[in-house]
Amino acid sequence: MRQKIVAGNWKMNKTLEEAGILTSELMGLVADEVKGNVKVVLCTPFPYLYPVKQQLGNNARISVGAQNCSEHDSGAYTGETSVAMLKSMGIPYVIIGHSERRQYFGEDGALLATKVDKALAQGLTPIFCCGEPLDIREKGTHEQLVKQQVEESLFHLNAEALQKVVIAYEPVWAIGTGKTATSQQAQDMHAVIRKHIASKYGAVAENISILYGGSVKADNAKELFACADVDGGLVGGASLKSREFVEIVKAI
Numbered sequence: 018m019r020q021k022i023v024a025g026n027w028k029m030n031k032t033l034e035e036a037g038i039l040t041s042e043l044m045g046l047v048a049d050e051v052k053g054n055v056k057v058v059l060c061t062p063f064p065y066l067y068p069v070k071q072q073l074g075n076n077a078r079i080s081v082g083a084q085n086c087s088e089h090d091s092g093a094y095t096g097e098t099s100v101a102m103l104k105s106m107g108i109p110y111v112i113i114g115h116s117e118r119r120q121y122f123g124e125d126g127a128l129l130a131t132k133v134d135k136a137l138a139q140g141l142t143p144i145f146c147c148g149e150p151l152d153i154r155e156k157g158t159h160e161q162l163v164k165q166q167v168e169e170s171l172f173h174l175n176a177e178a179l180q181k182v183v184i185a186y187e188p189v190w191a192i193g194t195g196k197t198a199t200s201q202q203a204q205d206m207h208a209v210i211r212k213h214i215a216s217k218y219g220a221v222a223e224n225i226s227i228l229y230g231g232s233v234k235a236d237n238a239k240e241l242f243a244c245a246d247v248d249g250g251l252v253g254g255a256s257l258k259s260r261e262f263v264e265i266v267k268a269i
């Protein structure tokens with residue numbers, strides 16, 4: 018059975034105090050209302066990772082994740098955060114290659130492959146993001162592009178390493194737009210990704226959790242999560258409100 022995961026990507030939102038309130042609300046709601054073995058991951062801004070982790074204590078259901086990491090180990094890289102720093106704080110997950118990083122910070126497939134390697138070398142689980150922009154979807158070459166993104170940043174790994182990666186398929190046109198992929202579109206792309214992985218790695222592909230991201234809300238999560246190849250979600254805007262987010266978690 019693949020691990021079910023619902024990760025909240027807080028992006029650049031919330032003050033320290035608000036982060037604490039959201040965390041405490043979620044701890045209560047998850048404990049009271051969430052059944053089953055879904056893993057909840059809170060991808061907070063860097064400054065809140067440690068306080069949120071401390072607040073969670075040894076909570077077995079909720080973990081923390083970073084939204085990015087440096088491709089360098091250490092040194093004169095002002096403003097950057099290394100994977101070793103994340104590891105030293107006990108942070109288990111890191112998002113790598115979010116479309117906003119690709120789009121606004123020029124991160125490409127080769128750079129992301131390095132970040133994936135750094136994360137795996139320190140024992141963190143990369144949540145590797147892929148997904149096509151609108152013009153590519155309209156041209157009909159989205160399958161090709163997403164396969165290429167996966168190939169460029171993950172296909173250098175051996176099977177054992179690849180099994181430690183979580184993939185998030187996030188069509189760029191669905192992120193923050195309120196325009197979700199239909200469950201059919203999500204399932205089709207997840208199946209394409211899994212088949213592509215199987216073409217190189219065989220049965221290992223069956224063990225890899227592939228999350229859907231892009232305007233996941235409480236009212237569409239159930240249908241998306243019901244798809245055979247959708248193993249959870251990477252949730253942006255709707256992860257900033259405890260009630261909405263926990264309803265998404267419960268939909269799995």
Ligand code: PGA
Nearest residue numbers: 192193231232252253254
């Ligand atoms: P959204 O963001 O849920 O606000 O569309 C998803 C993401 O960017 O991970």
